[in-house]
Amino acid sequence: MERTFIALKPDTLQRGLVGDIINRFEKKGFQLLGLKLVQPPRELVEKHYEEHLGRPFYEGLVNYMTSGPIVASVWQGKNIISSSRSLLGATDPSKAAPGTIRGDLATQxxxxxxxxxxxxxxxxxEISLWFAAKEIQNWSRSLEPWINEEN
Structure with a gap:
């Protein structure tokens, strides 16, 4: 099983879309391992997005991500990294396919x-930046055989 970090950004909370987005991950069959509401400090966001340092959008991104609370989460599932990015759709919502989170809900x-x-x-x-090991729960779902085939 693969793990990934998912952050619901300030616009998700401001627009009341947290439940809708988490629901899509659950319906896809992904397993939630960690979840918290956090007002991220600037230093954490800068570290998270350090690969974008120097790009024209960096400062605006850091300011935006520190402008309000976010929902930080850890999810698990087979091929979850590529699958979750497909579930989100293209970074630019105008290019995101209908049926994806960004295609259906995002604006720009x-x-x-x-x-x-x-x-x-x-x-x-990213998981290690946002979560201490004790904040991630390892648990078994009784539905697991109905979601994932054994290999």
Whole structure:
């Protein structure tokens, strides 16, 4: 099983879409392992987005991500990183397919509702930035055989 970090950005909370988005991840069959509402400090957001340092949008992104609370979460599932990014849709909502979170709900690139890890390496890095090991729950679902085939 693969793990990923998902952050519901300030616009998600302001627009009352937290439940809708979490519901889509649950309906997809992904397992929630960690969840918290946090007002992120600037230093954490800068560390999270450090690969974008120097790009024209960096300062606006950091200011936006620190402008209000976010929902930080850890999810698990088979191929969850690529699957969750498909579930989100293109970063630019105007290019996101209907049926995706951004295609259905987001308005513009700077208000695209959700961040999702883009690789296993970044997922582990992001999870460790936002969560202490004791905040991640390892639990078994009784529905697991109905969601994932054994291999």
């Amino acid at each position: 690139v700077g208000r695209n509702l959700v961040h999702a890890s883009d690789s296993p390496v970044n997922a582990e890095r």
